[in-house]
Amino acid sequence: MINSPAIWKTNPNNSWRLYKNSDFKLAETEPAPKTTNKDKKSQSQAKSQAYTPFTFTKAKAMTKGSVACTPQGYGIIQSFNEENNTTVVKIDGQAFELPSHEVSGEVPLNITFYNNSIKMEQVLYLPINSTMSEIIEKLENSLAEGDSYNSVSLFLHGKEMERSTDTIEKLKLTPGTKVLALSALKTPLCIKRYGGLVYGGWSIASGNSLGLAFMTSKKIRIIGFAVYKPAQGTMTGTARLVTGTSAKGDSVWSKEFSYTETTNKDDYEKIMFNRPFVIEEGAYWSVILTFSSQFQGHYGNGGKQTLDADGDVKFTFKTCDDMSHMNGYDAGQFPELYYYV
Numbered sequence: 289m290i291n292s293p294a295i296w297k298t299n300p301n302n303s304w305r306l307y308k309n310s311d312f313k314l315a316e317t318e319p320a321p322k323t324t325n326k327d328k329k330s331q332s333q334a335k336s337q338a339y340t341p342f343t344f345t346k347a348k349a350m351t352k353g354s355v356a357c358t359p360q361g362y363g364i365i366q367s368f369n370e371e372n373n374t375t376v377v378k379i380d381g382q383a384f385e386l387p388s389h390e391v392s393g394e395v396p397l398n399i400t401f402y403n404n405s406i407k408m409e410q411v412l413y414l415p416i417n418s419t420m421s422e423i424i425e426k427l428e429n430s431l432a433e434g435d436s437y438n439s440v441s442l443f444l445h446g447k448e449m450e451r452s453t454d455t456i457e458k459l460k461l462t463p464g465t466k467v468l469a470l471s472a473l474k475t476p477l478c479i480k481r482y483g484g485l486v487y488g489g490w491s492i493a494s495g496n497s498l499g500l501a502f503m504t505s506k507k508i509r510i511i512g513f514a515v516y517k518p519a520q521g522t523m524t525g526t527a528r529l530v531t532g533t534s535a536k537g538d539s540v541w542s543k544e545f546s547y548t549e550t551t552n553k554d555d556y557e558k559i560m561f562n563r564p565f566v567i568e569e570g571a572y573w574s575v576i577l578t579f580s581s582q583f584q585g586h587y588g589n590g591g592k593q594t595l596d597a598d599g600d601v602k603f604t605f606k607t608c609d610d611m612s613h614m615n616g617y618d619a620g621q622f623p624e625l626y627y628y629v
Contacts, residue, residue: 350392352366357393358392361379395416398411398464401469415456418455420451437474437509440471444465444467476626476627477597481625483589494579497611498622499577500575503604509566510567512558514556516585517549517555517557524546524547526577527542527545527576527577528542529576531571531574533606558626587621593605601629
């Protein structure tokens with residue numbers, strides 16, 4: 289087993305990433321400026337919110353009535369005494385006046401994380417209202433790289449912690465609780481949409497756009513789709529992933545493409561996203577192709593509006609709104625979609 293000096297930290301997109309020493313340079317420490325008594329309070333507040341390399345989004349500011357974690361256990365905040373810098377918390381029916389720095393909306397857990405041959409030990413700060421489903425999903429999203437996706441399992445006292453709506457407070461996890469996290473690379477799944485293919489029977493002009501809207505019966509992570517290469521000419525343009533059913537919708541991802549003609553009618557290209565995107569149950573998303581060239585294309589036929597797919601998922605397809613060229617669920621482009629469950 290290799291003990292890696294890697295650490296978790298957020299990237300500019302506020303997503304977790306695993307950084308090794310070779311991935312970055314530490315900034316040189318600048319001399320600390322002189323402080324006055326007036327600055328001490330603000331510096332103390334800043335210190336309490338200092339960056340930790342393995343953390344969730346900072347919990348919301350605590351107010352009267354908030355659930356808080358204290359050395360005496362979980363309780364409800366009753367009042368604040370700013371003059372004495374104390375907070376009154378009711379725990380199991382009894383009120384305690386505690387130093388404010390001992391009252392927190394977050395719970396630090398000691399995580400031992402195994403990812404292939406890498407072992408890492410860090411402290412994970414969790415907002416008290418975090419659910420197990422949210423915690424596991426965020427860990428999984430943080431490991432997503434390209435079209436790969438890792439499943440994460442958490443263990444407490446040798447027992448796997450289930451994905452649920454139970455919160456940290458409900459589970460009574462105390463500060464310093466040791467949790468084991470194991471990750472495993474998931475196998476991507478594929479849904480094939482068509483029963484047949486028409487060779488070279490589709491004229492596409494520059495400026496035309498094609499789209500396919502889809503909805504799933506359970507939460508999945510979509511990672512890409514396939515397109516037929518042209519029968520004549522060069523097929524160039526931009527591929528997009530959008531929320532909703534409109535071809536003019538806002539893109540969450542886009543990529544330019546260029547493919548040359550092929551004589552193999554079964555020859556298609558995989559267009560993969562830069563990361564998996566979560567598709568919630570019952571929500572429509574769309575894949576869009578906008579072309580910048582004129583060509584003759586292949587298209588699939590015999591497609592169905594609903595299809596059962598691997599992973600116990602049912603896909604529902606529909607024609608996108610606001611398209612300049614027809615592409616339906618029964619015939620057109622997008623012969624395959626790739627995803628994880």
